[in-house]
Amino acid sequence: MINQVYQLVAPRQIEVTYDERSLNSDRVVVRPTYLSICHADQRYFTGSRSAEVLAKKLPMAMIHEGIGKVVHDPSGTFAIGTLVAMVPNTPSETDDIIGENYLRTSRFRSSGYDGYMQDYVFIKSDRLVEVPADLDPEVAAFTELVSVSVHAMTRFDQIAHPRRETFGVWGDGNLGFITALMLRKLYPEAKLFVFGKTQSKLDYFSFADETYHIDQIPEGVSFNHGFECVGGIGSQYAINQMIDYIIPEGTMALLGVSEEPVAINTRMILEKGLRVYGSSRSTPADFARTMELYQLYPDIPAYLSNLVSGVFQIRQIEDIHQAFESDLTNRFGKTVMEWCM
């Protein structure tokens, strides 16, 4: 069959390409239904990555957050019509120690490898996780982003000392909201502090014990463990502020992506004996855990619906441009695309 793939060929230039695909393979065929835009996609769309990176990664179909319906499954794992979340990480080897999302040989959709802006996604059955039928599809669309936070929680649990009485989350955007929400649910007894730049965004974090503007942090604020969810050059300020306020021997998870190297106060990391670790992307197990958490705590998807800030029906390439341009002007929340191509 001929599959239409909507590729970014240059910044702000999307073109359709035609890909000959066989149904006689082990791949499940998924018709995308709801997709969501990540910052990583915007960095390609706007051309804010370096010329070298763009030359290496384009052309490619963007989008690595999305769900769809199974239309063909030679493995017999999924009934036709099953709603599934697609896992963008695609490993080609296994390792006893190194997670599949950290193996340098793994490929990641919409990062130099076609993402979900296609008529049909051909994908291995182990990269699919069933979506509960009653889950709001606009929330389900960004399951991948939630699974990134869930993955960070698992890493935290393995790395951090057992005193988990207080948490600090830097970042008053999507990832900060999701990470703070997960901490609230997984550590309900702990005190949760969120640090951000904009009061109207911090107001969304109604489940936190305290929210602080980063320029007005009161004397005496401290916490056991921190999560950086800022990214960009702002992450430099966030990481250094976290180093200042964290209690010695705490852990600091870095989740924000920065294009430029950031300067951090290593002297205080040493003096406080901090453990700083990166957390990136996620695995099918993190997606499955996310779905379990949605069922265990139905208020999680209810809170997440606050993040849906724009929904665009995509019928032609121009609609993709409109969704991406609108997302750029969006102060808070996720842009969802109903895929009607």
Ligand SMILES: NC(=O)C1=CN([C@@H]2O[C@H](COP(=O)(O)OP(=O)(O)OC[C@H]3O[C@@H](n4cnc5c(N)ncnc54)[C@H](OP(=O)(O)O)[C@@H]3O)[C@@H](O)[C@H]2O)C=CC1
């Ligand atoms: N590790 C991973 O696998 C993943 C990483 N990411 C990355 O995470 C980062 C955040 O993504 P997302 O939440 O969607 O982006 P958002 O823009 O929604 O959130 C970032 C927020 O941090 C705020 N901010 C800026 N500087 C500071 C500061 N010094 N202290 C506290 N808050 C600050 C921003 O405010 P303002 O806008 O006013 O500057 C913004 O509200 C991005 O770099 C993204 O690429 C995303 C997905 C997965």
Ligand SMILES: O=C(CO)[C@H](O)[C@H](O)COP(=O)(O)O
């Ligand atoms: O969004 C992400 C995962 O959900 C990450 O930011 C993404 O993996 C980064 O990819 P790239 O190297 O292409 O910017």
Ligand SMILES: [Zn+2]
């Ligand atoms: Zn992403």
